[in-house]
Amino acid sequence: MRAVTVLGLEGSANKVGAGLVRDGQVLSNPRFLPGQTARHHRGCVLAVLREALQEAGLEPADVDCVAYTKGPGMGAPLVTVAVVARTLAQLWNKPLLGVNHCVGHIEMGRLITGAQNPTVLYVSGGNTQVIAYSEHRYRIFGETIDIAVGNCLDRFARVLKISNDPSPGYNIEQMAKKGQKLVELPYTVKGMDVSFSGILSHIEEVAHKMLASGECTPEDLCFSLQETLFAMLVEITERAMAHCGSQEALIVGGVGCNMRLQEMMRIMCAERGAKLFATDERFCIDNGAMIAQAGWEMFRTGQVTQLEDSWITQRYRTDEVEVTWRD
Template sequence: MGISPNRLRRRIALGCEGSANKLGIGVIAHEDGGEAVVLSNVRHTFVSPPGTGFLPKDTARHHRAFFVRVAKQALADARVSVADVDCVCYTRGPGMGGPLSSVAIAARTLALLWGKELVGVNHCVGHIEMGRAITGAENPVVLYVSGGNTQVIAYAEQRYRIFGEALDIAVGNCLDRFARTLEISNDPAPGYNIEQLAKKGGRVLLDLPYTVKGMDCSFSGILARADELAALMKAGGVGPDGEPITAADLCFSLQETIFAMLVEITERAMAHVGSKQALIVGGVGCNERLQEMMGGMAAERGGSVYATDERFCIDNGIMIAHAGLLAYETGFRTPLEDSTCTQRFRTDEVFVKWRR
């Protein structure tokens, strides 16, 4: 993907994302030849103090406060006018109720003010389509890992079919909550700071529950045990090698265990559908260790792994614009009276009319 200002644009969409603590607004163009061109991708993150998470009401207040300035910046960066925009796309779900509602109302307001049609988008499908567009992966098995979702997905018969998922908390939520236990910074993101601490570990792999049930994973037991070990560390406890447990040891052990579980279920899905491509999407997909472990597995199968950087794997408006525009081009519209949002919107509920 790149900017091609001299090519004739076919359609332009503005996408609004706000399902969690990141408010993102982006503008995308689909050229006549089918190429998707990113024109702007602006994001503003609500960061809570160390040791805390972000509450829906506080996050919603953040999104309301920053929506106008982020939207203006997105249009300015894209160098397009309101007249150039064909549709306004917004995240319909899944996500946190308060933030979702704030952005849905703002997107509806833009559509009414500008006289544009509205397109509600499934957040998960947005991640998948953005990943496919950026990496060029043709028909991969998708590992979708974020703060609110953990799914292994493959496409079949115009649906994204869920092969496995988290039975309790999402992998990103597990990492975020452990960051609270350690009281490390949430800036730029708790998972990122755990990753940096993990890079300093590797001295010892602490024993944590490894819970894979068929194609599904469970992370709550791992988190509970990691919390116990963190309390032991604070009390001066030692690891199996007799050395004091460190925060780096805990982060390293947590990452290695949960990522091994994710690699296992992804490999099993690849074997089942006969695919040699794996695509990692979602905020946790930025993690270099996860990409490395997935890459090793894919290489052993004679395949390859695809992933994006933080611009596109972390929640962003451009992925909503892209998925929304794909649907818009097939005739899909969201009437104003149906322009609601929902915290529960399954990936496989979406009819993927733009794929054959």
């Protein structure tokens, strides 16, 4: 059977990426970080597309399908990338595929790590979900009922005036390594769901008072916030694994790069006799190759998005996708 090559375009939030995947091999995966998001994507998407083709050593004729992020995400960036994908599909006379961003993360994680049927902890700036596959759907076992864990960390970084370079979450992670005092914070697990807004409000309220009085350091607050948030995530992931009888856990999404989260998850898995799978920032952070990989899985099972159906959906839930490529 001839190898299938899929171009993936990702632009659901503050990064734009293009990736090429051929039968389970990532051929290229460049991405750019923005200034102002939608304007940035319009200015950079063709350059990153050109770079992806050059890096892979391919021409448009070598591409079998064009995949793009249908959602979830921010409206203006999603529309920008969808327009480019539609245009390329028509110019190159190629099939088009609208991909769920969350499913893209899962399929890239499965590809890179080799995880077969993991319980997935999906953690990013815009999403927090615990997911497991069952009967041709990625079922959501638990999720945040308000803000995402990455959003919580980013907003706390602004409270402490922590730099955005290279990212607020990364800088909080480095500061947390130096923290020595655990400040008690609200711990909000509601069944299989979690809530982060109350924790954020509380730590915003007490941070300046505690720092001014010398009760703790900024590093202590970063350490305490990370430990609390991640303990909540580990708890609901373990509960989902117990429910499913799962012996594999997979972390995906931008916050999945955090080494402390990986460590806590690894300890939990070891205690259960299970195995943890995780990737580094090349594949955790939003990228085009993950959209190409999910698109490849969809395309090889006969899925195609008609041009008239190639809209975007800002609230496109993980469990809305029919997973035709898994038994």
